Amino acid sequence: MVIISKPAIEQFSYIRNKQPAAALLPPLIPIVDLSKPDSKHQIIKACEEFGFFKVINHGVPMEFISKLESEATNFFSLPLCEKEKAGQPKPYGYGNKMIGPNGDVGWVEYLLLMTNQDPNIATQNPESFRVALNNYMAAVKKMACEILEMVADGLKIQPRNVLNVVQSLKANVIGFGEHTDPQIISVLRSNNTSGLQISLRDGSWISVPPDHHSFFINVGDSLQVMTNGRFKSVKHRVVANSVKSRLSMIYFCGPPLSEKIVPLPSLMRGDQPSLYKEFTWFEYKTSAYTSRLADNRLMHFEKIAAS
Numbered sequence: 001m002v003i004i005s006k007p008a009i010e011q012f013s014y015i016r017n018k019q020p021a022a023a024l025l026p027p028l029i030p031i032v033d034l035s036k037p038d039s040k041h042q043i044i045k046a047c048e049e050f051g052f053f054k055v056i057n058h059g060v061p062m063e064f065i066s067k068l069e070s071e072a073t074n075f076f077s078l079p080l081c082e083k084e085k086a087g088q089p090k091p092y093g094y095g096n097k098m099i100g101p102n103g104d105v106g107w108v109e110y111l112l113l114m115t116n117q118d119p120n121i122a123t124q125n126p127e128s129f130r131v132a133l134n135n136y137m138a139a140v141k142k143m144a145c146e147i148l149e150m151v152a153d154g155l156k157i158q159p160r161n162v163l164n165v166v167q168s169l170k171a172n173v174i175g176f177g178e179h180t181d182p183q184i185i186s187v188l189r190s191n192n193t194s195g196l197q198i199s200l201r202d203g204s205w206i207s208v209p210p211d212h213h214s215f216f217i218n219v220g221d222s223l224q225v226m227t228n229g230r231f232k233s234v235k236h237r238v239v240a241n242s243v244k245s246r247l248s249m250i251y252f253c254g255p256p257l258s259e260k261i262v263p264l265p266s267l268m269r270g271d272q273p274s275l276y277k278e279f280t281w282f283e284y285k286t287s288a289y290t291s292r293l294a295d296n297r298l299m300h301f302e303k304i305a306a307s
């Protein structure tokens with residue numbers, strides 16, 4: 001879960017200033033209605049063209065969303081010393097300003113939680129936080145699995161290729177530099193505050209209109225590799241909003257540590273070469289840990305780059 005809050009730190013204002021403007025008349029972001037029979041085709045098309053789509057009729061009860069959002073808001077309004085009791089984000093815990101260990105900074109506060117562990121955080125009512133987290137996670141997991149099953153079905157691959165996932169949740173407040181998510185997919189939801197932008201294949205940026213009733217799905221680096229580049233992990237960023245605090249909750253579906261990530265043979269067309277070397281999620285995470293947020297972390301695993 002990532003929560004991005006109101007900018008509080010003047011020296012980070014450059015994050016806002018240095019962002020190039022997003023396109024004024026952007027193409028429409030694909031919307032997938034999960035209740036419609038053709039949603040799997042729309043998902044495949046959106047993953048190919050944008051690496052990103054919005055999901056409506058997702059089945060996650062609004063009350064679960066609102067409850068966790070309010071618990072997260074309460075957490076982020078605690079005094080710093082209370083928030084720090086969640087421990088440093090190495091990898092799970094509370095962090096602010098610093099994103100990762102390599103000098104990236106953001107106008108951001110975040111709480112990163114491993115989903116199968118009890119959150120060790122000092123809210124007024126930890127039990128209420130725990131219940132809200134579990135309800136939200138169970139409902140979002142169900143939706144994420146449904147989407148991944150449709151991806152598998154649409155690609156005609158075995159569901160286990162994408163469904164063997166470990167989950168984590170991040171709450172963010174405010175601004176975050178450009179990057180791709182390393183996991184298989186991320187399921188993002190924010191309050192009704194703008195800021196999220198995605199990069200199109202031509203390199204231009206478009207703003208994603210906020211919609212607090214819907215979820216947004218990002219294709220991550222792992223799915224890009226499994227599909228041998230047919231799906232593209234979407235570059236995205238969050239531009240700080242100086243008027244309103246933005247709170248987002250991101251559910252990441254990543255592979256287990258020992259899982260091998262490699263282009264799936266059944267997805268290779270004709271004599272298409274494999275673009276990536278085989279690696280484990282552990283190797284990828286280890287390599288990503290030494291990189292900067294905006295780096296192309298897949299570069300070290302590309303076959304062409306290596307030869």
Ligand SMILES: O=C(O)CCC(=O)C(=O)O
Nearest residue numbers: 002172176196238248250
């Ligand atoms: O807050 C957001 O909407 C996106 C944050 C994000 O991209 C991330 O935490 O990976």
Ligand SMILES: [Fe+2]
Nearest residue numbers: 179180181236
């Ligand atoms: Fe992200």
